[in-house]
Amino acid sequence: xxxxxxxxxxxxxxxxxxxxxxxxxxxxxxxxxxxxxxxxxxxxxxxxxxxxxxxxxxxxxxxxxxxxxxxxxxxxxxxxxxxxxxxxxxxxxxxxxxxxxxxxxxxxxxxxxxxxxxxxxxxxxxxxxxxxxxxxxxxxxxxxxxxxxxxxxxxxxxxxxxxxxxxxxxxxxxxxxxxxxxxxxxxxxxxxxxxxxxxxxxxxxxxxxxxxxxxxxxxxxxxxxxxxxxxxxxxxxxxxxxxxxxxxxxxx
Numbered sequence: 001x002x003x004x005x006x007x008x009x010x011x012x013x014x015x016x017x018x019x020x021x022x023x024x025x026x027x028x029x030x031x032x033x034x035x036x037x038x039x040x041x042x043x044x045x046x047x048x049x050x051x052x053x054x055x056x057x058x059x060x061x062x063x064x065x066x067x068x069x070x071x072x073x074x075x076x077x078x079x080x081x082x083x084x085x086x087x088x089x090x091x092x093x094x095x096x097x098x099x100x101x102x103x104x105x106x107x108x109x110x111x112x113x114x115x116x117x118x119x120x121x122x123x124x125x126x127x128x129x130x131x132x133x134x135x136x137x138x139x140x141x142x143x144x145x146x147x148x149x150x151x152x153x154x155x156x157x158x159x160x161x162x163x164x165x166x167x168x169x170x171x172x173x174x175x176x177x178x179x180x181x182x183x184x185x186x187x188x189x190x191x192x193x194x195x196x197x198x199x200x201x202x203x204x205x206x207x208x209x210x211x212x213x214x215x216x217x218x219x220x221x222x223x224x225x226x227x228x229x230x231x232x233x234x235x236x237x238x239x240x241x242x243x244x245x246x247x248x249x250x251x252x
Contacts, residue, residue, distance in 0.1 A: 008034035009089065009117055013169040013225045017115035018044065023084040026107060028073045028100075029091030033059040035117070039087070040065075047083070049073065074099035080239045081109045088116040093151035097158070105160035106239065108232040114161055115229045116152045119171070122222040127212040134204050138197075139189035152228040160237065161230040169225040174218040177209045 014035070018025070022043045027036045030048035032055070040046045040063045048059045048068035056070040071077050073095045086104045104114055123129045135142035156164040175183070184190055184205050190198060213219050 008173075009038065009119065010169040010171040010225050011038070013117060013167075013171070013227045014038055014042070016167055016169075017087070017113075017117065017227050017229050018042070018085060024082070025085045025087055026076075026078070026083045028086060028088045028104070029094060030059050030068070031055055031089075031091065033062050035087060035089035037062060044085075047078075049076070074103060076103045076107050078107045080106050081112075083107050084109055084112050086112070086114050088114075090118050092116050092155065095151075097151065097154045101155050101158040101160050102237070104155075105158075105232050105234065105237055110232070110234060112232045113229050114152075114155065114232065115227070117225055117227045118149050119223045119225050120149075122170070122224050125222050127208065127219065128222060130208055131205065134201070134208065135184065135187070135189075138193060138201060139187065142187070142189065149226060152230070156228075156230050159235070160233055162233045164228060164230040166226065166228050169227065171223045171225050172220045173223060175221045176218045177206065177213065180209050180219070180221075181205060 018039065022045065024045045024047070025039055026047050026049060027033075027039065028049055030036045030050045031052075033048060036046050036048045036059060046063060046065070046067070048056065048063065049071055050056050050059070050068075051070065051072055053070045056068050060066070060068050069077060086108055092100075108114070121128055121132075123132045132142065152164070155161055181202055184202060185198075190201060193201065209219065
């Protein structure tokens with residue numbers, strides 16, 4: 001049985017994307033800060049960015065550096081060439097590619113990298129395969145395994161990034177019964193059901209959990225972490241030249 005992993009992403013995956021040396025990182029669409037916190041713990045200087053003020057406020061409580069900003073990724077409030085890495089954890093598909101590609105390239109230093117990671121559930125494990133079949137009764141696209149992943153290839157097709165590489169990692173996350181039911185409940189297809197249909201779906205998911213779990217141990221939910229890294233190419237950009245960069249404190 002694999003050891004339980006309580007990080008959202010495998011440590012090896014993050015190391016492959018970022019490397020060991022401390023970097024100045026812009027984390028795009030930080031959200032709950034799962035990747036940002038891992039990066040900060042590894043000694044990197046992390047600037048979190050999210051369009052949601054409430055998310056940035058929470059991130060500032062978890063990583064109290066004063067470097068986090070509520071802003072749009074398509075219009076970054078930073079000077080040219082000030083970051084070593086721009087990271088995206090399951091968010092790159094949310095941005096307008098034609099706008100965000102230019103902005104990311106602009107704020108990266110020469111040789112800087114764009115990195116992205118997406119978790120997909122691995123349905124080769126029997127109980128997860130059954131879970132996928134249950135969810136696909138109401139959402140045929142559930143757990144299809146490629147959600148959002150085309151966004152990094154789209155970025156690589158622009159003239160601003162080169163040397164795209166991909167690597168996959170296995171990650172196991174413990175999940176208890178309430179956590180599994182909450183995960184299923186949050187799905188848009190589930191919330192769109194009528195009350196009786198939703199209750200029936202959640203009951204079926206709960207029965208599945210009970211048939212495989214061995215209390216008090218949680219089930220292990222297997223993920224495949226798909227990771228990409230690409231190097232910035234400034235040849236097609238008109239840059240004003242870098243200075244020491246802007247430091248925008250959160251002032252909420």
